[in-house]
Amino acid sequence: MTGPALFMTPERRLDGTDKISGATKYTGDIEFPGALEAAFVRSPYPHARIRSVDAVRARALPGVRAVITGADVGGARLGRRLQDWPVLCWDEVLFVGDRVAAVAADSRAIAEEAVRLIDVDYEELPALLDMEAALRPDAPALHPESASYRFLEGRGPRPSGPHPNHQGYVSESHGGDVDAAFAGAVRVFEHEFTTPRIHQLALEPHAAVVWIVGDRVHVVSTNKAPFTLRDQMAASLGLEPGRIVVDNGPIGGDFGGKGLSTDEYVLYFLARVTGKPVRAITRMADELTAMNPRHASRIRLRTGVDATGRIVAHESHATFDGGAYAAGKPTPRLMVEGGVQTLEGYRVPASRHEAAVVYTNHVPGGHMRAPGQPQNVFASESHLDIIARELGISPLELRRRNLAHSGDPVTSGGPWHGPDLHALLDRAATEIDADRKRGPGRGVGFAIGVRHVGTGSTTITLRLDRDGRIEVTTGVGEQGGGQHTLIQRIVAATLAVDPARVSVRRLDTDSPKDPGIGGSRVTPVHGGAARAAAEALREKLGGRAIADAAATLLEPIEVSVKYDATAADHGACAHAMEVAVDAETGAVRVLEAVVVVDVGQVINPVGLRGQLEGGFVYGLGMALTEDLAVEHGRIRASNLGDYKLPTIADVPPLRIVHLNDGHGVGPYGARSSGELVNPGVPAVLANAVADASGARVHTLPITAERVWTALQAKN
């Protein structure tokens, strides 16, 4: 099977055999003889001054090789864009879980015992635990020295907001005079929605090993963007980037969380002091309480419609709890960008958007699968549903009247460019049998999901051996999405060879720069590079068949292509869901879910199905159970018993339907899929619950208690 027809056949993952046999070596599985283990002292207070750190007893513990504190890191701060997070705190701690000291010891048990022997004397300070309070004119600046922090430029200058407690602040409008547009509306609706912080929860915790040989710093890390980690470490630690080499093995789940690394910086100092490799594997309790979860949000939407229910004006005010540091956000605007353009995918002639990420004394927010977007879509699609009911129009019909056609003005400012949204919604309505009368307590909801197709640049190298085998080298890793298998199949299809002849090898950061995994990037960028490299090889061979050309080679030939994916595009999906709501208890049961997607050409059918199904359940957890609730600045769920992920027994029947408008901009017309499905799930569930019971829930997760309360309010 060769050529694009190859994409019709299910792939056998390159990492398949190792993963089913337990042979895959994740970062925490690699043996480093002589390596020390690290553990950290963390703040129990949301905001406190460190008066002193007494490590005498810890240093005396047999097996302890080093104890370092904030005084030992030379003022180093870490971060992906703004480096505002102390590697170890030296004067103040800004959230529960902030690190104050670190131990390297012969074993993890000894290191953790030593941590318990370190006495930190704190003076507790008033904490900013509320976004609104943090933005009051008289609120103290959480980072008074902020002007001195390093900002890693490259994609624009450092952003600023009207309040010193703004991490990121965006204010933009599209389509002319928004106030005039509102003045022309027949009716104007305003609603507010809130979502809690939730956790990426890759089941593999963050892990890293650092050692120093001569003047080279070696890092093995679960970070999904090793080149950018290298650059961030170099800036933070004052080292030339070339002195650091970052390697990473297979990553045991990412969902955005593996974009931020914090331990590697501390391990550098511990490795320098001890002269040995030092390893840290994050405990699940620390993952849950101290590692960059999805931002909690409060989103207020206001929309004006004409007499027929068509949107004439729209504005949004979104506030995101950024926590103590902006370090987890890689975006130039320090914004969770998916939260800015509300009502995405709808025709909106005039819109205004204000979005703020705010410093508080909570755990720092980070990136999680479509950052900002699920919060936005929950608010936007709930808002539309309420408007439809107020207008006496069916929610389906209101969407049909307002969904963008190609070229329509949308809230991102540009004309809509992407899949046929009407076709997706119509198909979802048909699949769920929208017109069917349902019994009491049952109802159907809809939601639209839109996600950009990523852009960026990478280099891929192909080497053809005389035996006809092709080795691909790339800087991108494998975090479960099937990245390497995607590259393999695109090369094989382009060159019309059996994929079994194509192998893929990942290189460390001593190779051409790669942007890493994220931002719905891999299919268009790495897939596009794979195709370009394969075409370059074919050209170099004068168009001859690979096997024929290989046989005549005297030595292997290599082509290396740097590819820049720039084309703007979107993936899109329409959700439909039927639920049953128990009027006595408020309990929600999902009877059936349908997701109609346009992800363009399918490359890996098995992997794609996993991304879409997995994305659905990822969204279902956010919709129904996941809540990293905070009490006095402290996250209450510090284990997987308290933080409730969906189990196999919680997943409903799910039908995925593919449409393809044939205009995908990725290789062979592919689009991205990984961040497409999860954002719409809380919204479709909220809308189905309202349809079934009349209960409108404005806050996630949609627990039985919240539904019950909404039912009581209604009756």
Added chain:
Amino acid sequence: MSDHSIRFRLNGAVVERVVPAERLLLDLLRSDLGKTGTKDGCSIGVCGLCTVQVDGAPMSACLLLATQIDGAAITTVEGLASADGPSELQEAFIAEGGFQCGICTSGQLVAAAALLEARPDATAAEVSDWMMGNLCRCTGYYGIARAIASARPR
């Protein structure tokens, strides 16, 4: 802390060790015996990453002391394949998309293999019930359910 001699079967082979009383089975497997196929996720017996079979029953290795498996037969993911290669269940996990990142896969396979042995005719609901203790964040479980269904003896 006292030391204890234990003797058990690991994937069919006899293992004899002297272990401190507080040694967890998970650490014995991973650190002492180099069987890193068994993973450490939540460390409190909730996530299922460290599932091993103890005399055929799936259990969390993070909750067992090494001394508790004295005399038992332990099966880890490394013991699921035969000389002929991976089992039908293992291959089904590849074909049906039973994993993506793979970090939970060892535990899923060990639990599912125990299910197929104990209840080969399990219904879909019974499969869900049995597998509920094995979390997966990638697949949404659909691929895992398909893989188990397709590997059931017919």
